[in-house]
Amino acid sequence: xxxxxxxxxxxxxxxxxxxxxxxxxxxxxxxxxxxxxxxxxxxxxxxxxxxxxxxxxxxxxxxxxxxxxxxxxxxxxxxxxxxxxxxxxxxxxxxxxxxxxxxxxxxxxxxxxxxxxxxxxxxxxxxxxxxxxxxxxxxxxxxxxxxxxxxxxxxxxxxxxxxxxxxxxxxxxxxxxxxxxxxxxxxxxxxxxxxxxxxxxxxxxxxxxxxxxxxxxxxxxxxxxxxxxxxxxxxxxxxxxxxxxxxxxxxxxxxxxxxxxxxxxxxxxxxxxxxxxxxxxxxxx
Numbered sequence: 001x002x003x004x005x006x007x008x009x010x011x012x013x014x015x016x017x018x019x020x021x022x023x024x025x026x027x028x029x030x031x032x033x034x035x036x037x038x039x040x041x042x043x044x045x046x047x048x049x050x051x052x053x054x055x056x057x058x059x060x061x062x063x064x065x066x067x068x069x070x071x072x073x074x075x076x077x078x079x080x081x082x083x084x085x086x087x088x089x090x091x092x093x094x095x096x097x098x099x100x101x102x103x104x105x106x107x108x109x110x111x112x113x114x115x116x117x118x119x120x121x122x123x124x125x126x127x128x129x130x131x132x133x134x135x136x137x138x139x140x141x142x143x144x145x146x147x148x149x150x151x152x153x154x155x156x157x158x159x160x161x162x163x164x165x166x167x168x169x170x171x172x173x174x175x176x177x178x179x180x181x182x183x184x185x186x187x188x189x190x191x192x193x194x195x196x197x198x199x200x201x202x203x204x205x206x207x208x209x210x211x212x213x214x215x216x217x218x219x220x221x222x223x224x225x226x227x228x229x230x231x232x233x234x235x236x237x238x239x240x241x242x243x244x245x246x247x248x249x250x251x252x253x254x255x256x257x258x259x260x261x262x263x264x265x266x267x268x269x270x271x272x273x274x275x276x277x278x279x280x281x282x283x284x285x
Contacts, residue, residue: 002214003118004029007182008203009036009163013043014186015231017201018052020223021185028205036163037064037127041091042243043186044235046098063110064127064164065134070095071108076277080270083260090238090269093276115157118208124150124157128164140167148173168202168218180204189250199250238269
């Protein structure tokens with residue numbers, strides 16, 4: 001008997017990309033969903049995305065680094081020493097102003113790593129490393145020794161699945177255990193421009209049967225980017241110009257401190273977040 005699993009990650013608030021991915025998974029008769037982190041920000045989708053996730057009823061939910069940033073920012077606890085931190089904070093403020101009660105607590109409760117049995121195989125699932133959901137240790141061009149860390153302390157684990165780097169991937173550890181990455185639903189990335197041009201919603205359909213992995217189907221699903229941008233305009237999201245650039249080119253400016261500093265000053269985002277954080281912290285105490 002086979003089990004077809006939609007493995008997806010890095011939605012980053014892109015509602016139309018997630019809707020397209022979900023519709024495609026239904027057409028391909030998926031049995032269950034594994035979500036591997038980074039649900040919200042910088043896109044406009046908040047409760048619409050949350051309701052869609054609840055409709056999917058994933059059997060795996062792990063916490064990504066942007067999920068941590070969302071939680072910290074919504075709770076008014078973001079440090080603001082760099083322009084990029086102000087960027088994360090102001091995006092999280094937008095989420096906080098649109099999210100229903102209990103959602104942030106639920107996101108905060110997601111684990112960093114889970115193990116899941118499918119057929120005869122044990123899968124280890126984490127957003128990045130099993131104990132660290134940030135950093136570039138698992139960038140696709142890194143040496144194999146970096147990827148071996150996905151199995152550290154997990155001798156019973158046959159396959160590792162991670163996300164974070166926004167690249168679809170299949171490779172092997174030093175001992176030939178399998179490593180998979182589904183790519184990104186909302187922000188697929190590639191440093192080689194002809195490949196970066198494909199900004200469709202990327203995810204993986206993993207089929208497991210009694211003999212092992214029967215199929216790996218790396219899906220690239222077209223979606224309406226114009227409608228996504230119109231939603232962002234209507235929602236009046238912060239950093240709209242950067243989101244438009246991401247939708248058009250796939251490029252992000254998350255760590256461009258100079259550019260972010262200019263935008264932060266132009267729109268006075270630091271003062272806006274500080275006022276928001278003051279309100280949130282007063283309500284807490």
